[in-house]
Amino acid sequence: MTPLWTSDEASAATGGRATRAFSATGVSIDSRTLRPGDLFVALKDQRDGHAFVAQALANGAAAALVSRIPDGLTDGAPLLLVPDVLEALAALGRVARARSRARVIGVTGSVGKTSTKEMLRAALRGQGTVHAAEASYNNHWGVPLTLARMPADVDFAVIEIGMNHPGEIAPLARLARPHLALITTVAPAHLEAFDSITAIAEEKAAILEGLEPGGLAILPADLEVTPVLAARALALGVPAMTFGQSGAADWRLSDIQITPEATIARASHADQTFLFKVLTPGRHFAANALAVLAAAEALGLDLTITACDLGLWSPPAGRGTRERIALDPVDGAGFDLIDDAFNANPASVAASLELLAAMAPTDGVGRISTGRRIAILGDMLELGPTEAALHRAIADHPALAGIALVHCVGPRMRALHEALPRRQRGEWVETAAELVPRARLLVDAGDIVLVKGSKGIKVSLVVDALRKLGQSGPSRTRGAE
Template identity: 30%
Template sequence: MTKWTLNEIAEATDGVIYHTENHLINIADISFDSRNLSEGSLFVPLIAERNGHEYIDSAIGNGASAAFWSEPVEKAPKDFPIIQVKDTLQALQQFAKWYLKKVNPKVVGITGSNGKTTTKDMTEAVLSAKYKTHKTVGNFNNHIGLPYTILGMPRETEAIILEMGMSQADEIHVLSTLAEPDVAVITMIGESHIEFFGSRDGIADAKMEIVDGLKSDGVLIYPGEEPLLAERTAILPEERVRTFGRTDKENLYATKIEVKSRSTEFSVNLAPELKITLPTPGEYNVQNALAAILVGIEFGISIKASAEKLEQFQLTKNRLEWIEGFNGSQLLNDAYNASPSSMKAVLNYFATIETNGKKIVVLGDILELGELSEELHRDVAASIGAASIDYLILYGEKMRTVYNEVKGSFNLEKIRHFSGDKKPMVDYLRKTIQSEDIVLLKSSLGTNILEVVEKLKKKTLM
């Protein structure tokens, strides 16, 4: 389906069209990967480690109909339509901002050290009770991914839910001012990327950049029990702030929380008679659900309607995901990302699960903790209860700190530390795991523990 003409894109980006007299060429999609194009696509040659302009022939061969171009026009293919712009990334962002205003959906921006992806999924489920929705897919949550997400939304979208990630200061500022959210959500302040910010204070400052683009009547939703945020939200009028949490000081708080092996039940103060069931375990997921419910309230969705949608919501893959493992085991895959806070939370949850088999925990390095890495890994070690774990397998050089801290609490036959090649660890796990065992796998994405998950899955015959 045609979304734009070449002329519209050029006007949106202050670009100039070359090499075609037909300014009404239909463009249905965009891509910055020359291998992932189809007829009617606009190729965006980004300049990073490699110069995307070098792949223009590949883009044309794969069906591109036009391209942004920031190199001299003379270097462009002579018989291929281009839009000359000053900077291809800026043009992508300008184009996304123009399209967002043209479609004019309600905009929700979500950031936080942990929980932003789950909160995004829950918020999309809640808003789908009343609106046609579109949301960030996968990890497209940065200065490239967010405009790509916006440009991927259908014209009939009524509410868009945008995840906003960061690793440095000013990144959330760029995303917020591009998206101009009606509602901004901060899920929590943890230790993720503390290597780049030096402290949780620095992280809080960076997360608060989400209000930089907040509409003049927009609302900020945040965990009220986080003092670092409570201090900083004083810049906003009281009527533009909503809080969630566990105490009666918050606008929305949870009661009667019951965590089960595959689900979580709770009630809230604004609808105490209603039982809300999440199809995902972990008490910390209640916090994410509270944020989503508050977004729903801002957009006129009842708590009852939100509860019905939350009962059916789908988590993004690799987030606290139960998978059938080989040999009749069950894998709890949470290996997409990790911080000290999220690792401690999932360990606490795993300790509560009842099973007829063994409990096996596989933990990989938590990355981007900088000078605080050893201290924060030691903090994780303090959360490991030997009484609730049968086997503990640790992977990576940073996990050596955890191994040294906890090895005295375990039978030495039931604790192992590996680094480098994962094959010895996989071989050990495959010898150890038996029917009815449950296996938790948690790590930062950079350690690629997802590779281990794949090796431990039940293989289906085709």
């Protein structure tokens, strides 16, 4: 296998000192998932990675990137010594980006970053090799790690860029140096650190500061803050394409059909009208897929091949995976589970509720004669001083009219629980663990159950409990992020 980093290359990139020669075929930050031949990066995050260097080397790491010699090792071990590990990782990413021939697409947005990244991976791979992170590696260490792992000879790279606080996106964008910058949407998220949607839009627009000369912005057309995004592009001299349902959009959705298995959309661009689909229900997926088609055209790719490959995409695990849980192994009676337990903010919760409302439960197969749509909603985190109002406002969403019960998890979701009509008011618990023992009482055959919440509220525990009620059958389709 061609080495990704030799000791000479890594030393030159980081200014570090290699204790001995090595050749690494990958880069890892986790000794548990490390593959033999990886360069282990001893980051300091929740725990100090230096404590796991010995284990990483025992597991087959080619070397370790460290700021000191860990206890129990000598400088005879394969180490790359640097003053600061995170800065050295960024340096590796910078050099990897510089030596790559890839056309780079940077993706940011309040909702849909990871799904759009994966759509791009699926849509581009039929016309070249694609590099993208396997998870949501979009922060101050995730972007450098994704770049440091990038082979020099890939054709396309998709780099997801996120933020929690002002000033985070621009440095990461300058590191990634995208040829295309795609903003999925701007919505209330991380309001704990921002005082308005406009401020969030300004931070998202900072991705344009990293664009390569001649780069292009792909922007949502239907937002109140679209002018904020467009103004930043204009100020930077960046040409922009817009997508959405607005009549002024360069790429315009004219019709969306949602079925239990897919989303089918009609769109127009310039003088062309075309159909495309993704194998998952959700109106917002149509918009993200349209942005992917816009990116493919900007890259000079064949749109027919792109649309066909895009049609095979389904969401990543934990971001809307829909599966059948069989309660009775004999007759197959069961319920449908939508696992969307990774992330939540007002926009993504609204999208998930709309998806749930559009799905049809099955009548006449359970203890309760009518199949139900049930939502289990966990706290939306990092929303700042208006968090109570934003949770309470979910009760006014039109999609709730078709949902039978809403169970609420977390102290913030109590505001929603109290605002719900009595007929829809399910249980409220402070922690997800409290709901786990009651999982069997929450569902019946024929139901469709959505579990949605921010990762920190751990509603994934409820997902696991619901899965254990039966044997999961083959996944029929996928749902919302």
